[in-house]
Amino acid sequence: MPDEKVRKTAHVVPDLSPAVADALRTGFLRCGYTTDGVRRLLGETAHAALGRGEPEPAHRTTADGGELGVLVRMLLLGGTEPDAAVTAALAPCSPADAAAAGLITRDGDGWRAALDVRPYAEQDGPPWWVVSDLDLRRQDRDHVTGVGAASITLAAATVRTPAETALDLGTGCGVQALHASAHARRVTGTDVAPRALAAARATFALSGVDVELLEGPWLAPVAGRRFDRIVSNPPFVPGPPRIDLVYRDSGAAGDDALAALLGDLPRHLTPGGVAQLLGSWLHVRGQDWPERVTSWLPDGVDAWILQREVADPAMHVGIWQRDAGLDPAAPATRAQAGEWLDWLESADVEAVGFGVITLRVPEHGPGTVVVEDLQGAVDDPLGPEVEGWLDRVDWLRAHPTDADLLGARVTIAPGVVLERCAEPGEEGWTQTGAAVVRTDGPRWRHEVDELGAALLAGCRGQMPLGDVVGLLAFAHDRPTDAVVAEALPAVRELVRHGVLVPA
Structure with a gap:
């Protein structure tokens, strides 16, 4: 059974007018209630502790944090702050207007958060604020989650090339739609849950982002429509x-x-x-x-x-x-x-x-x-x-036959290294294997024999792959056809993994 504070705010539905959203954004920016501002105030140690769910270091660090400290304690740490302090921190938005919008609520003579309102941003991007339910209400059936591990994982994996249209399917509090707004001209978000759409609407209003929001299950709200990008958690x-x-x-x-x-x-x-x-x-x-x-x-x-x-x-x-x-x-x-x-x-x-x-x-x-x-x-x-990967798949699709691939020029990608393994023996070290490894991205690793290592060393983009294979076959006294049959499937896989790239 939730405690009285949680129960009273368990079904808050945010509703921000444009004027209140603009006033809150002005107050947040004035106080530095942004991702960078909060990180600077907390410092690395308290910030890391807060990320682990340990709030006490952040409470201590914000004690002398002025108006920004008030906002952090009230909106991020779940504390109750005095009326005068909240009035000063939110200005030009009044606490009464923030409460009417569903973001904060009275607690005795002070104010506390009714919803989770936290700063968010892409690297080098504009400041955003995400509105969601407090974690204390996580067991509610219609709980609206905030920025979590899953949403961060998806955001980090998303293609960011420019697009005309983007769809955030199941937008929740609107995190993926925020990211989409940075590279798509028009963004649509859908959700089956009315409270999620209300939270997303508040997120976009605070962040100054224009997103079309539609209610309904799965793809039903956008039946018959097509998009350049679709993202979904x-x-x-x-x-x-x-x-x-x-x-x-x-x-x-x-x-x-x-x-x-x-x-x-x-x-x-x-x-x-x-x-x-x-x-x-x-x-x-x-x-x-x-x-x-x-x-x-x-x-x-x-x-x-x-x-x-x-x-x-x-x-x-x-x-x-x-x-x-x-x-x-x-x-x-x-x-x-x-x-x-x-x-x-x-x-x-x-x-x-x-x-x-x-x-x-x-x-x-x-x-x-x-x-x-x-x-x-x-x-x-x-x-x-x-x-x-998508670019390399396109390139491979444009070189479907062995003849196409042998006529192309490829080069070993920057950051690829050759690792050799050896084990001790009676006469010293004996090599037992080798692998080429990317030192960036997913760190793809491919085991190679001596012929494969020599082939990769020869891929400098200066001559067609067929010439490299021919020279390799001659140097190892192997039939060229046999080397081609052995090498090309591996080359295609190495291109897909970015170990080899088109020259």
Whole structure:
């Protein structure tokens, strides 16, 4: 049972007039309530602690933080601040107007947050503010989540090339639509939840961003329309066919909702249009999971499916119950976990995968579908890598035959290194293998033999690949046809991974 403060504000619906939004934005900018301003005030230690859910260092750091400290304590840390201090910090917006808009509420003689209002921005981008529910209300069925790990993962993986139109499918509080506004001229956001649309509307009003918002399930609100970019952080958590939390549960059994969405998305893309989404799929006993996922795709699309994590059923259930703020030891939580695990067992689920999916409707030629594991930390954003992958797939599509590829010039990409492995023996070190490794992006790694290493060393873009292969065959006393048959499949894979790039 939530406490009295939470219960009183559990169903706040934000409603900002243009005048109130402008006044709040003015006050936020005047106080420095931006991502950079908050980080400077907190310092690295307190900022990192706050990111781990440890607020006390931030409370201590903001004690002498002036008006910005008041806003941080009230809007980010859940504190109650005196009326006079809040009045000064929000000016020219009055606390009464902010309260009427649903953002703050009276608490004794002071004010506290009724909704989560936090600064957000792209690197070197304009300041934004995201409106969502407080985490204390996370167990509400219509809870609107804020900026979380999933939304950050998707934003970091999204293609940012300029576009005319973009769709944020299941916009929630509007995070992906904010990012889309930086590279698309017209942005549309949809959601099935009215409270989510209200939060997104407040996000866009505060951030000064123009987004068309439509209510309805999945792609129904944009029936018959096509977009250059589609991005979606949908309810993707596989489980029984029910909806406990709207932001998480699709209402369909298992990964059926993802299967339907992958089948529908391409018809809403313009030629050359790109869709990117987060997804989660079942590893079913006796079935190949890549074949399951790719079977959902319509013919003729480009698809890059990157599996970022795999969890066993118990871990999967535990992760999402903790995400909902549930006490794992509570009887109701255990009962829910039991029902969830029973369902996964009845569906022969061995594990649950999670990852990022990129789809494109190619303008010419057949589609390319690639499924890969990319587990573990990736230091660099995936977006530039996805852009490069799409470009390289286009280049390979323009060189479909062996003759086309042999006539092309390719070069080894900057940042690629050759690593050699050796083990000690009676007569010293004995080489046991070698691999070429990218030192940027996903750090793709490919094992190579001596012939492969020599081929890569010869790829400098100064002569066609066929000449490099011919010289290599002569130097190793191998038939040229045999070297071609061995090398070209590997070359195509190395191009897809950006180890080799068109010269």
